[in-house]
Amino acid sequence: MLYKKPQIQYYPYIVQRDDYKCVRCLGCVEQCSYDATFYDEELDVIWNKHEACVGCKRCEAMCPTDAIKIVPNPSRPYEHGSWKWDLVMDAYLQANTGSIIITGIGNDKPYRVYFDHLLIDACQVTNPSIDPLREPMELRTFLGRKGQRIELDETVDGNLALKTRLAPQLQLETPIMFSAMSYGSINLNFQESMARAAVQLGTYWNTGEGGLHKRLYPYAGSGIVQVASGRFGVSRDYLKAAAAVEIKIGQGAKPGIGGHLPGEKVNADIAETRMIPRGSDAISPAPHHDIYSIEDLRQLIYAIKEATRYEKPVFVKIAAVHNIAAIASGVARAGADVIVLDGFRGGTGAAPKVVRDHVGIPVEVAIAVVDKRLRDEGMRNEVSIVATGGIRSSADVIKAIALGADAIYIATAAMLAIGCTLCQTCNTGRCAWGITTNDPRLARRQNPEIATEQLANLVKGWSHEMKEMLGAMGINSIESLKGNRLRLRTIGLSEKESEILGVLPAGM
């Protein structure tokens, strides 16, 4: 049949191959996991089924003679101010399938990125800036409840000793952690790489809701383990091994939506780690079925604290949604040591596109309003704030911290560090970069030895840049920047937006 339906014929990408430069090594054929590239032996030519290409650029990266370029198809559907080409394609697609469109990565719609409307201060004349190469500069951060005051005791030999029992703290050498990505949604090579990089960097990684694989127990001391609505992999050893426990209520990419790892992806290893039968669907319900109120949440928080002998901070992760300040206040009152705010630009392995693109609020706004609310209520010291979902650079980290966060999590940035090209097909399980797949042919594309180094490099690079920015501001410790919104100015925002962010406009 030669006729192709519009959503196939108006494909988004064209694989351009310079046939003279192509030496027929067949690398691209092998690399393409979407069946878009073929070798025709009879004609001795490499063909592409452009309509199958997802634009992952894997073949382009691997071609030894630079013969391939993946380019947007200029004949994508026409668009105008309101109907963008992808909306047209979605309409075509759904007219054929009648089903929900599932996608991966994060919100790609051009909503305002508040980080890009915030400017950072620097010192001139009246207060000196600091050169981080010559003077000490501290990024060390402690996460956990700080309490109202401490009491000291005098010991027999006249020294002072701490009388107050401090709440458990996580010590981070840099306020950048690796966010929750579960084994199952990503593969073990990538998870191991994050774990190894976290150990190397003196920071933390997060298991996500898929349990802790036995191979990763040696890195669990730098690990935060998740307890999510599916309770996968939660066991005594799991809680015991970790540095902290995170209760996942929501995810920025899909607030109010649960998770679903289809049975065909649940291989023996994933099944063992998640503690579910092999081949069974791993379904995380949208809500925790035992949490319908702040009081219920408090019960779970304290159940976990009790189980971990009050030795580990308990995180509660919530998606940034309307009324986030009130919700966070409730979470703090429920006894969380750390609140994780996940903005609507956060990533996901799979989510309904309509939810990914239209539900939730930006993390910048969430940090600002939550920090303010907790201060107003006199309980900011009772809980740390970790921001995630849309952190793209060291400048974003500095801005997030100045807005009121204690630390941040990265996930999409971590995937970029190991090759992700944002092709948004994580949900297919065929990631050509070997990141969001457990296909043994693809997972081996991440060699933990290489990936660990790349991840550590990214965080090191950002940390150096943060020190430079702090130095320019005349600050020698990240602590002094926390919630210091006077070091920020807005640009191009309305008065109301500036007011919500609690930041003065540029020029003031």
Next chain:
Amino acid sequence: MQKVVIVEDFCIACYNCEVACVATHSRSEEPIKAYKRENLRGRSNALVEVNGPIAFSAMCRHCKHPWCLDTCISGAIQRLDNGIVYLDEERCVGCWGCVLGCPYGVAHPNLKGEEKHAFKCDLCIDRLEAGLKPACVEACPNKALIYDETMEETEGAYNR
């Protein structure tokens, strides 16, 4: 002696090693010219084998007891002092003894060139002398080929 260690766990079948091997053994040392002008397609000493999820690049193991040498009727194959098993293509008469004798299948017959001779990995002897790593090792993007002077000579020595 040292040889290229093949790390089966991480070969992703990208064929960069093959192209690098062809290029480095060409006159131009340029992949496109080597394939298109010098007609060296199919002349890689490294051969990527793919079977389902498993892939690896196979090249001469530079055996302590070279079976290929045993079978060579013309004296084209020698074991050099540094341990490299070297096939002199000029002296090879094309009897295919080594092709049959090599238990790893890494001595290849040159079937399409005008000259009839066999070819196999020379461990990039010229590059080694220049202080470089073998071309395939340098080209491998996923550390699936390793050349480590400190690594002991044992088959399958590489264990994570």
